[in-house]
Amino acid sequence: MSQTVDRALSILPLLAEGPADLGQVADRLGVHKSTALRLLRTLHEHGMVYRQSDQRYRLGARLIALAQEAMENLDIREIAHPHLVRLNEQCGHTVHLAVYEEDEVLYIDKVESRYPVRMYSRIGKPVAITVAAVAKLLLADLAEHERRALADKLDYPMYTARSTPNPEAFLKELAKVREQGWATDLGGHEESINCVAAPIRGADGRVVAAMSVSAPNVVVTADELLTLLPLVRRTADDISGEYSGRTSAKGTV
Amino acid sequence: MSQTVDRALSILPLLAEGPADLGQVADRLGVHKSTALRLLRTLHEHGMVYRQSDQRYRLGARLIALAQEAMENLDIREIAHPHLVRLNEQCGHTVHLAVYEEDEVLYIDKVESRYPVRMYSRIGKPVAITVAAVAKLLLADLAEHERRALADKLDYPMYTARSTPNPEAFLKELAKVREQGWATDLGGHEESINCVAAPIRGADGRVVAAMSVSAPNVVVTADELLTLLPLVRRTADDISGEYSGRTSAKGTV
DNA sequence: CTGGGGCGTTGCAACTTCTGCAACGCCCAT
DNA sequence: ATGGGCGTTGCAGAAGTTGCAACGCCCCAG
Structure with a gap:
């Protein structure tokens, strides 16, 4: 229903497979690098993804914490x-x-x-x-x-x-x-x-x-x-x- | 950086506190109900939120599964x-x-x-x-x-x-x-x-x-x-x- | 030491997408 | 019956988002 959100959320399962860099994310999403960058940045602000020391992205800590809360509720x-x-x-x-x-x-x-x-x-x-x-x-x-x-x-x-x-x-x-x-x-x-x-x-x-x-x-x-x-x-x-x-x-x- | 995604992601911690209905989500996000609805729908499509039998939204199963993968990696x-x-x-x-x-x-x-x-x-x-x-x-x-x-x-x-x-x-x-x-x-x-x-x-x-x-x-x-x-x-x-x-x-x- | 390629980043203008509104339908309680 | 609450939809205007092109950076190769 919402293209932007849809794309952003599609990044998560992708990263669940393993760390990926900007180019890889953009390719697999089928969008321009700059678009992928902005999406990743937003995800990052919310702690959903984390940027490793080698600049690649991983799923973030808040995701794990959220899931934890979800189950405890x-x-x-x-x-x-x-x-x-x-x-x-x-x-x-x-x-x-x-x-x-x-x-x-x-x-x-x-x-x-x-x-x-x-x-x-x-x-x-x-x-x-x-x-x-x-x-x-x-x-x-x-x-x-x-x-x-x-x-x-x-x-x-x-x-x-x-x-x-x-x-x-x-x-x-x-x-x-x-x-x-x-x-x-x-x-x-x-x-x-x-x-x-x-x-x-x-x-x-x-x-x-x-x-x-x-x-x-x-x-x-x-x-x-x-x-x-x-x-x-x-x-x-x-x-x-x-x-x-x-x-x-x-x-x- | 991306307003739409930002709003959508803001819903998750909100739901982590407990189930909420459309109106509550819209209020706490400071957006119109219809906007909240579309965001929730997108989250739903990705399994990040789940709609209970009483129509209220909860965090979804895929979120939990994703977090699991994140840790196993x-x-x-x-x-x-x-x-x-x-x-x-x-x-x-x-x-x-x-x-x-x-x-x-x-x-x-x-x-x-x-x-x-x-x-x-x-x-x-x-x-x-x-x-x-x-x-x-x-x-x-x-x-x-x-x-x-x-x-x-x-x-x-x-x-x-x-x-x-x-x-x-x-x-x-x-x-x-x-x-x-x-x-x-x-x-x-x-x-x-x-x-x-x-x-x-x-x-x-x-x-x-x-x-x-x-x-x-x-x-x-x-x-x-x-x-x-x-x-x-x-x-x-x-x-x-x-x-x-x-x-x-x-x-x- | 220098040049080239790869990669992430930014500003911008065009445009697609999203937003809020108002109206509708539905259900429940009065 | 009837009013209020709630979720849902179509639409036009507004706004955010997109892809491009260019830049800066770093690293490796010549």
Whole structure:
């Protein structure tokens, strides 16, 4: 809608790939160097980009701080956190909390496993949307046509042999998840890692977030992990209850 | 430099305070509603803001994802991380890594204490610049006139009775830190928490990051914590060495 | 030592884009 | 019903933004 802002914002993902100098930015934006310079200057004034000692631009500190604040303001996160910690204390495994927002699912909280073998993941990182158990739950709650539209739009990277291969398989999986009210990821993202997940619902019954417990094969088998399902679901329901209670007219997410 | 972009970016910190509707955004920006709407729309297209179910705007998911990428691209972070983990294994306390950038110091990595009592802090959060041990180290390395200028510009909140009260005290502390090559924060931020910190230097000797070990009084006394200083300094030096070696012509931060 | 190329920067005039207005439609509460 | 609040749209004037060309700078090559 606004050309100037549009261009300026396009610079950010570009810099996320790595530092770039003025010429590179101008080229990739398809604008004159002087234009790129002015945009970068404005971004710089707001701390969104930073100029390294070699004159190249990087993403700036304020961007990071802003994102931090953004996450700290999420009400579900606040409510869920103590429950996640308690669950971690009970089972010892890695616990995640994720939300869906405009075609992306991302982790907004995490409690690390107490076992020495830990899985890689990071708060703020978009999750593997086609395979993650939490993603399945969040997407399964969308209206039918939205699921269809999204499923067709996605890529289906074959992380492992068990990854969801195509839109049809994905929609089928979503239907199943929707039906049963919980989800799993058994080696679909990383060969040796399994997850069980449960949905967190708002007062209106819509899924507002999802939580999961993940553990590598070397610690517990998939079957053993599945025995935790009742506990995970109970925790999710507790969070749902508290969230619905406290949330009066506040927005989702 | 660019009015439109400037206005658009001003919306972000505003939304970081909490969700806001169109009218509020327009008011605080001092522009017409229709203008604010167009700016918000552009931000929305880029995923920087998100529209909640109650129509109010929040910061968006892409912002969080971008910030995540920004941090993952920091080379010092990559190099330092395993060292921080090892240090944590040796002493058990919380370990932080921080960098300075344009009048701000922020944590870019953290390894949690293994003791039950943990301190609050969060990656991406700007640190209490006038009292934190890592901040002292990073600022102490600036040129004299920069230190002066910055010191005068800062606020000096009295978190505790031992907080740095004013520019003079701060500059004096920086001089001392610069001299001795390490820093402490003994209850200057939170009454019961102490830190010891050491600088990480690039090939040219400039301080590029700082790391610290923090622990509450209830776990170890300040004196006991200070006995860790040699270990902390050695770790920082190891990181410096590795960073200087690997870094050929790359930028700071 | 000198010349050339690369890169960031600036002033300017033309023009594209953005702005604020006013009016409309919508929903909720009175 | 009806008024107020809020988001949304089309439009013409105003204003900001654009690309150009030229400059200065630094570094490398001749």
